[in-house]
Amino acid sequence: MTVRFPAPLRPGDVVGVTAPSSGVAPGLRGRLDAGVDVVRGRGYDVRLGECLLGGTHVSAPAATRAAELQAMLLDPAVRAIVPPWGGETAIDLLPLLDWQAIAAAEPTWVVGFSDVSTIIAPLTLRTGVATVHGNNLMDTPYRPADGTLSWLDVCALPAGATFTQRSPGAYRSGGWDDYAGDPGVDRMTLDAAGGWTRLDGGGDVSARGRLVGGCVETICNLAGTPLLDTTALAADAPDGLLVYVEACEDNAFTICRNLHGMRLAGFFEHASAVLVGRTGAPDAPTLSQHEAVLDALGVLGVPIVADVECGHVQPFLPLVNGASATVVHTAAESTVTQTLA
DSSP states (O other): OOOBOOOOOOTTOEEEEOOSSOOBOGGGHHHHHHHHHHHHHTTOEEEEOSSOBOSSSSSSOHHHHHHHHHHHHHOTTEEEEEOSOOOSOGGGGGGGSOHHHHHHSOOOEEEEOGGGHHHHHHHHHHHOBOEEEOOOGGGTTSOOOTTOOOHHHHHTSOTTOEEEEEOOSEEOOSOOOOTTTOTTOOOOOOOEEOOOEESSOSSOEEEEEEEEEEEHHHHGGGTTSGGGOOHHHHHTOTTOEEEEEEOSSOOHHHHHHHHHHHHHTTTTTTEEEEEEEOOOOOOBTTBOHHHHHHHHHGGGOSOEEEEESOSSSSSOOOEEETOEEEEEEOSSOEEEEEEOO
């Protein structure tokens, strides 16, 4: 597999907005509009899909959501696609997509995290097109934390560009902003201090590889299927894969089981290191989230670095599936450098 990177976003390009998983309830439409305003403020045209609103766990029936997403992916005028946020059951779209047609089309940036990783990880692994595990549209009004970028910054970089992000050393300890009461909120409340944590032992970490990963609760259901097969990507990664995972809300017992299953299915087979997102998910009475990761993945014998800003806890550090990357974690720095090549 040769990884293909979509063309950089330029003023006048079309950004498609569709909800392949959960839609936006009427009371939160103001936040959706605020995100659209930020994208338009960068000089892009925004095309709003029909699958956006709704008060249930999906924005529309699976066939309708799949058709809208695929239409945007195959439209050469649409240069990037971003959802309002994730959800619960994006997995129902996957058998309805024409993967051959998507692979043959001109690459389009697809951005998102949480349940959207159910779509973007297979997009990269099945088609070779790079995708961005980054902030969704509802997160886009936030100003990036010190040392990090927005998905808008990443998708505008030229082909072959190299960029470095670092841990801000601070995070949000809990809760969410009131999007209904303050739909334009643009400052993250990073009220707790904390950086990355090496789980597998002491010492410095320096690892290279191509990035791939996503939300444990959603992509674990694809492990062992062709949709999450990393073999082809690893063939284009002489240094191996930098695999990242993050937990949204499941307790440590469930995350431990899921990670064991993903490992047994071969998802971590080519890992040169594992990055684990900071999580607010609960510990179990006799097992912490950190211990769950180590229990399942410690046998890999590679560095495991936790509390990385790639999960459901603000801030957010976008990672490009398919990008060549170097991760460094020492007493002096915690950085990830990515090259769009």
